[in-house]
Amino acid sequence: MQYDDDVASIRLVGVSKHFGDVKAVDNVSLDIADRDFMILLGPSGCGKSTLLRTIAGLEDPTAGEVWIGDSMVNDVEPKDRDVSMVFQSYALYPHKSVQANIEFPLKVRGVDKAERAEAAKQAAEVLGLTPYLERRPGALSGGQRQRVALARAIVRQPAVFCMDEPLSNLDAKLRAETRAELVALHDRLNATFVYVTHDQVEAMTMGNRIAVMRDGIIEQVGSPKEVYDKPASVFVAQFIGTPPMNIFPAGSVEAADHVVGARPEHTHITSSGVAATVALVEHLGHEIQVVCTIDTEHRAIVRLPAGTEVPSNGSSVFLTADENHRHRFNVETGLRIS
Amino acid sequence: MAVKTRRLRDIPLAFAMLGPSLLVLLTFVLYPLGKAVWLGQQTCDVQGKNCKSVGWGQYTTVIKSDQFQHALWVTVKFALITVPIGLALGVGLAVLADKQLRGMRFFRTIFSSTIATSVAVASLMWLFLLQPSVGVLANLGWLRDIFPVIKEPGLLKDPGTALWSVGISSIWANLGFTFILVTAGLQSVPKEMHESAYVDGAGGWMRFTNITLPLISPTLLFTTVVLTSRAFQAYGEMDLLTNGGPIPQDSTTTVTYLIYGSSSIIKNNDGLQAAVAVLLFVILLALSALQFRGFGKRVHYGS
Numbered sequence: 001m002q003y004d005d006d007v008a009s010i011r012l013v014g015v016s017k018h019f020g021d022v023k024a025v026d027n028v029s030l031d032i033a034d035r036d037f038m039i040l041l042g043p044s045g046c047g048k049s050t051l052l053r054t055i056a057g058l059e060d061p062t063a064g065e066v067w068i069g070d071s072m073v074n075d076v077e078p079k080d081r082d083v084s085m086v087f088q089s090y091a092l093y094p095h096k097s098v099q100a101n102i103e104f105p106l107k108v109r110g111v112d113k114a115e116r117a118e119a120a121k122q123a124a125e126v127l128g129l130t131p132y133l134e135r136r137p138g139a140l141s142g143g144q145r146q147r148v149a150l151a152r153a154i155v156r157q158p159a160v161f162c163m164d165e166p167l168s169n170l171d172a173k174l175r176a177e178t179r180a181e182l183v184a185l186h187d188r189l190n191a192t193f194v195y196v197t198h199d200q201v202e203a204m205t206m207g208n209r210i211a212v213m214r215d216g217i218i219e220q221v222g223s224p225k226e227v228y229d230k231p232a233s234v235f236v237a238q239f240i241g242t243p244p245m246n247i248f249p250a251g252s253v254e255a256a257d258h259v260v261g262a263r264p265e266h267t268h269i270t271s272s273g274v275a276a277t278v279a280l281v282e283h284l285g286h287e288i289q290v291v292c293t294i295d296t297e298h299r300a301i302v303r304l305p306a307g308t309e310v311p312s313n314g315s316s317v318f319l320t321a322d323e324n325h326r327h328r329f330n331v332e333t334g335l336r337i338s
Numbered sequence: 339m340a341v342k343t344r345r346l347r348d349i350p351l352a353f354a355m356l357g358p359s360l361l362v363l364l365t366f367v368l369y370p371l372g373k374a375v376w377l378g379q380q381t382c383d384v385q386g387k388n389c390k391s392v393g394w395g396q397y398t399t400v401i402k403s404d405q406f407q408h409a410l411w412v413t414v415k416f417a418l419i420t421v422p423i424g425l426a427l428g429v430g431l432a433v434l435a436d437k438q439l440r441g442m443r444f445f446r447t448i449f450s451s452t453i454a455t456s457v458a459v460a461s462l463m464w465l466f467l468l469q470p471s472v473g474v475l476a477n478l479g480w481l482r483d484i485f486p487v488i489k490e491p492g493l494l495k496d497p498g499t500a501l502w503s504v505g506i507s508s509i510w511a512n513l514g515f516t517f518i519l520v521t522a523g524l525q526s527v528p529k530e531m532h533e534s535a536y537v538d539g540a541g542g543w544m545r546f547t548n549i550t551l552p553l554i555s556p557t558l559l560f561t562t563v564v565l566t567s568r569a570f571q572a573y574g575e576m577d578l579l580t581n582g583g584p585i586p587q588d589s590t591t592t593v594t595y596l597i598y599g600s601s602s603i604i605k606n607n608d609g610l611q612a613a614v615a616v617l618l619f620v621i622l623l624a625l626s627a628l629q630f631r632g633f634g635k636r637v638h639y640g641s
Contacts, residue, residue: 056537057537058533058536058537078536078537078539079536079537079538079539079540083537084537084538085533085534085537087530087533087534089528089530091528091530091531091533091534093531093548093549093552094553095552095553104535104538104540104548105538105539108535108538108539108540108544109539152534152538156538162537
């Protein structure tokens with residue numbers, strides 16, 4: 001199952017989707033290259049799912065253009081866009097067997113029975129579902145159901161895969177395993193993936209590009225490394241990375257015209273610097289995280305190696321940020337300066 | 339052993355707790371049922387007094403009688419008219435109203451409104467609509483051209499159309515009930531299933547047959563059983579619209595009308611009435627069991 005010619009790029013030009021007064025997606029432009037694994041990342045309600053549904057054709061944009069390959073698809077039915085969609089709930093048909101579920105997209109297209117069965121067999125093979133073809137979805141585990149949904153998506157070999165939080169219903173261990181499998185599937189299929197998630201770990205580990213969204217707009221697009229190393233705004237800086245980046249109030253570390261950010265690994269407890277109070281000490285086994293309060297609006301987390309002597313709760317400490325790893329943001333707009 | 343003694347000790351308490359509902363069940367369900375079965379083998383005078391046993395053979399006599407067989411056949415025809423059409427219309431309206439469109443609440447209210455209409459009101463309304471000289475329907479030119487009987491002798495007076503006309507009234511009256519049940523069923527179908535099928539290229543009809551129908555099949559089965567049972571027990575429509583007539587053929591004399599109707603041939607015979615009622619009960623019981631068994635296998639009750 002390889003696509004050589006059928007792959008497609010996606011181009012969004014000034015796309016908006018309004019529901020009444022709510023601007024779910026607001027004038028978004030985004031280029032997704034052929035065979036990209038593009039992640040739409042953001043907190044719930046940021047418009048990422050709406051944007052994905054606009055690409056799939058489940059929502060008509062209020063304004064703007066959606067291009068897939070060389071054609072503007074605003075007025076093209078989903079079925080003619082060469083996209084398939086995987087939902088968080090999997091949306092499997094409970095009354096159909098796994099095989100019938102996988103075959104359904106082909107049945108709809110009038111593919112004859114033998115060909116359908118063959119394609120379903122292949123898709124099931126790819127996802128390790130061969131032993132379960134006769135079962136109903138109800139008799140499968142969450143992870144297996146998720147694979148059936150994937151098999152149903154790949155069976156008709158679309159150029160674009162739209163995935164709406166497909167791992168969110170899985171438990172943590174299975175989610176980690178499936179992440180790697182999805183990446184492998186992407187490599188194998190050579191298709192364009194557009195993947196919506198609110199989980200920055202998924203975004204960092206799976207995508208080759210990430211679009212971070214907030215309140216209907218895209219705050220930053222870049223590779224996981226770019227987004228992590230050079231966040232375009234305070235929002236992105238704090239959304240990506242666990243624990244999130246520490247933001248020091250303007251004037252505390254450097255001049256008063258900008259705020260300074262530093263990742264927890266680049267923040268240190270020293271004898272002089274920004275005054276803070278230890279609020280919580282978390283022993284995670286491999287490391288210790290010290291949560292400090294700078295003022296009512298600013299918190300900073302310091303990571304210490306396991307076994308280090310740590311200040312007790314409530315004690316006063318001083319924090320510094322590594323000179324070489326400081327991120328500077330405009331006080332007003334929150335946008336990156338350097 | 340210990341368990342057994344404890345169980346024995348629990349018996350009085352169990353009966354004490356079951357007592358109230360047992361009493362209600364005995365008084366209002368089991369006793370009348372038993373009494374009806376007993377009455378079915380008796381014959382009484384016109385006042386319903388001085389009953390005496392004439393033997394269980396009375397049930398056989400009733401079953402073999404032309405009147406009972408005719409009434410049963412009319413009842414079956416009535417069910418065959420009202421249940422499929424009522425169900426199809428209810429599903430159709432519910433599917434139409436299941437769209438996220440402006441003003442849909444208004445239509446939902448309209449479509450479900452007949453549930454708040456009693457059989458008597460519905461029947462009277464249809465009686466007026468179908469009334470040959472002043473009725474609205476009877477005076478629609480095009481309708482009169484298609485059905486000349488609507489004027490003479492009137493749909494309710496013509497033996498060929500009377501049952502259908504009563505059926506239409508009954509379908510209309512039950513439509514709100516069907517609509518509400520099916521709407522509830524439709525709302526339990528996840529939206530994403532439709533969306534997934536839509537992206538995969540399934541059109542409206544394909545989604546209806548492949549997703550909607552199978553997923554609301556439990557609702558459809560339940561509605562079918564209830565509508566069938568209602569059709570077999572329908573009485574008010576016949577009483578108000580046709581009085582079991584038109585007379586020579588007794589075109590709308592259903593089993594319930596035979597039991598209770600004011601122009602029924604057995605209206606003064608309590609024993610025969612009871613016998614027919616008991617037989618109707620047995621028939622309905624068997625029918626419901628058959629429906630659950632027959633369709634049950636094909637019904638999908640979720641995952």
